[in-house]
Amino acid sequence: MDLKVLVSFLNDFASLSLAESWDNVGLLVEPSPPHVVNTLFLTNDLTEEVMEEALQKKADLVLSYHPPIFKPLKRITWQTWKERLVIRALENRVGIYSPHTAYDAAPHGVNTWLAKGLGACTTVPLHSSATSNYPTKGGHRIEFSSHSAENLETVLSRLRETPGVSLVATLPARVDGEEQTRVSLNCTQHALLQVVALLSQNTPLYEKTEIMSLQKPLLADTGMGRLCTLKESVAVSVLIERMKSHLRLPHVRLAIGAGKSLESEVKVVALCAGSGTSVLQGTEADLYLTGEMSHHDVLDAVAKGITVILCEHSNSERGFLLELQMLLATHLENKIQVIVSERDRDPLQVA
Template identity: 45%
Template sequence: MNCIRLHHPLVRCLHVRLYSMDLSEVVQKLNSLAPLTLAESWDNVGLLVEPYSKKAVHKMLLTNDLTEEVVEEAEQQGADFILSYHPPVFRPLKRITSSSWKERIVARCLERGIVVYSPHTAHDALKGGVNDWLIRAFDCKDVTPLQHSTAAPQFSHQVTMQLATIDNAMAFERKLKNELNSARVFISTVGSHIMVQCQERTLPAVISLTNKVGGDSAAYLSITKLEKIPELGYGMGRQCMLSVPITIKEAVDKVKTYLSLPHVRVALAQKTDMSSEVRSVSVCAGSGSSVLRGRQSDLWLTGEMSHHDVFDATQAGTTVILTDHSNSERGYLVSVLRPLLTTLLETKVEVLVSERDRDPLQVV
């Protein structure tokens, strides 16, 4: 932080504080907040546009979608970092020209020295992320993800064996440590039992060493592939039971108030009306068909769904509320992400929310 002291006949003293944070540190903090491993495999997240001349970040603009109007807003605001919830670069670009709006955005950001970063589905899955924010439109209890995120285990395979004697087991453990000292393995010996955890590339060496134990001292050997581990509280979508049952009309009013929307679209479940009771809710910010499909809840809340998926839901007894895609996400930037990033970046980076960003679909 620098401090400039200005003097003027009418102003005794004025301090102008200039804050900044190195770009690499900003990116590291964003990645630590929502690890990119949480994102869906099809997504394009993280640092997307990095100008050649690396520099410090002074001002960050948050937007749900990065349009040319938002880039212009960033320039006018003096922002040198845009966090776009949806990735503006999704499919590979073969050229950067002025022929398409997405290419113009990349070219303009590079020319103006503006960084672009996108978290997207990493924040969809994040504990405390956009879906936890969305389901808070209701008074819930026992909130859980619809699809749990999973983390890869430290090792991919486990080899378990029993040797004839404790001495043989201890000798074999020493052999493993000596000959696999450059490989990442975990070895545990209890009596005559040995358990070795390793990566797949190390597995042949471990098996080869079992043949050097000698004689018939290895009573048995088993190999187990280690599965991914569910990460509690992380994942796509959210579901809950309501603390107190409400009517469909009350649910609609809650959503409109929470998202500051004058209108939403509603598809009533078969044999229900606006006074019917809602006891359970499932939500998915954005486009929720693939996450919500098959979930048994009285009410689904999402941004958009296909015509046929809506019909499938209502015929199965579920009422659907649609807000349009980004309307189910944008409020998260204002109420959660902006204050969170202000603290995370130690108030060294000014964090703004775009005023020009809006869903392309409007009810008229």
């Protein structure tokens, strides 16, 4: 399968517009075209050890959940491991694609997979994503009426030249018994001031100007983190065993909430794969489940009576790759081989 076709399939599988604005997602390293992908290699983290495995297994594209390139690279030398990854990839004609927070937000993504370990429950995102295909550029809608066709043409041509303005419609309208033209446009915050200034210069001609703030509708099942309400509440100790089995881990780290014990009942769990503090903060729940939190953030949660389970950053994400392997293989009708790294692992272990 051609790389371009595969990348557009991957972008459809989970839209990159769901990713956080600070993130660095999508195709990060591209060998010169045409590039045919027979083997897609999945990993949570692309370390040099994992890259070696990908080359041994003749991968044509590596899908690395975490972006191996995040900060801009000013040079590509043999000095640092990130630069060496890019060199190894290009010299061996291997592409690198990273979905990261787009998979966190997706309804069939990492957080939904993590929630499956809790047992039967209903889940909603802690922070819902806004829909991306809402037909608007900019955050404001301006509507006004004009009764001077000649002057309107001049104003419209000025508006068309203003950056951040997109005209939506010019329609005939009857205002107070008079034939007028009703104009609708969308614009950015910055352009809003310019549009208002332009209209006020021509005041008597423009009437019934309305300015509306546009908000994109939120998606019900897409977004960061998940708030999970268990169908039947269970003891903390039971939940620990469920998560260990779901994550295939011998240990998790546990902080019991103030006044609680291993026997305390858990009904509501707030979870976030990876590093959850910013997403979980302020959420009311019996238990927080995430990969990592700082000492002081754990103390804050515990003081509120919230029990915290930490399973190390990538251990809260990696298991999704096996589900992803099946999803991609099915959706791609087994046209390419999809394999999961065997060497990818969390760098921390209990010694």
